[in-house]
Amino acid sequence: MTMPKGNYADVNGLRLYYEIHGQGEPLILLHGGLHNVALLGDTLTQLAAARRVIAVDLQGHGRTADIDRPIRYELMADDIAGLIRQLGLIQTDVMGYSLGGGTALRVAIQHPDLVRKLVLVSVACKRTGSYPEVLAGMDQMGGAAAEFMKQSPIYQSYGQVSPTPDKFPQLLDKMGDMLRQPYDWSNDVAALKMPVLLIFADADSVTTDHMAEFYKLLGGGQRDAGWDGSNMPKSQLALLPGLTHYNIFASPLLPAVVAPFLYAPMPARV
Helix, strand or coil, X not given: CCCCEEEEEEECCEEEEEEEECCCCEEEEECXXXXXXXXXXXXXXXXXXXXXXXXXXXXXXXXXXXXXXXCCXXXXXXXXXXXXXXXXXXXXXXXXXXXXXXXXXXXXXXXXXXXXXXXXXXXXXXXXXXXXXXXXXXXXXXXXXXXXXXXXXXXXXXXXXXXXXXXXXXXXXXXXXHHCCCCECHHHHHCCCCCEEEEEEXXXXXXXXXXXXXXXXXXXXXXXXCCCCCCCCCCEEEEEEEXXXXXXXXXXXXXXXXXXXXXXXXXXXX
């Protein structure tokens, strides 16, 4: 595997930080909220064993400094599309977790021509797809929590790599503002043409009812696949046991489930 190489791309007023790990077909990999490339861990390492993984720090996260605009899934999706085009990629696989998953989903919705396959980890396609207590926590997120988080690995990693380490309270304020915004992308999801792999923990922050609803929007869960698999949907659903929203990305089960989906031939009709 090649050594990671840090780079910046100028897109939409951002100096967007990204690293390239490994060689092979490209895969854009997007971290969760308040995380950064450095926290992608063994999942990044495992995927980069056979792919050229392009790991990105999203707006205000990691080495990507914030700018004077709100943090929104739609805006960050345009940033990723800009990066894909700057790298000269005609089409790429895109994988995201939590915040990165919402961004990856919006890339597929807003720029479907750029996405070959899509992997979404612990993501709801509408705000009400999360449990009520999770939504209550989102409602309360803001800069006042910065002091409480100073001993957390998330804060310590932010302080080590951010060009503006004193801006953590402002990042929490912006994240809270984003998480309080209502959204429902159900119609957009139903229109997607590329294969999608949905992955959830069995004790996720997303309700099991919403997991099934999301999968049905993608054409799954509609009928028996048949003894010969002739009715197999192009998209897939995985439920990983004994995990939560907060530790699923660190599980060795995750790359083990993702790899076969990415390496499989494209369906005949997409």
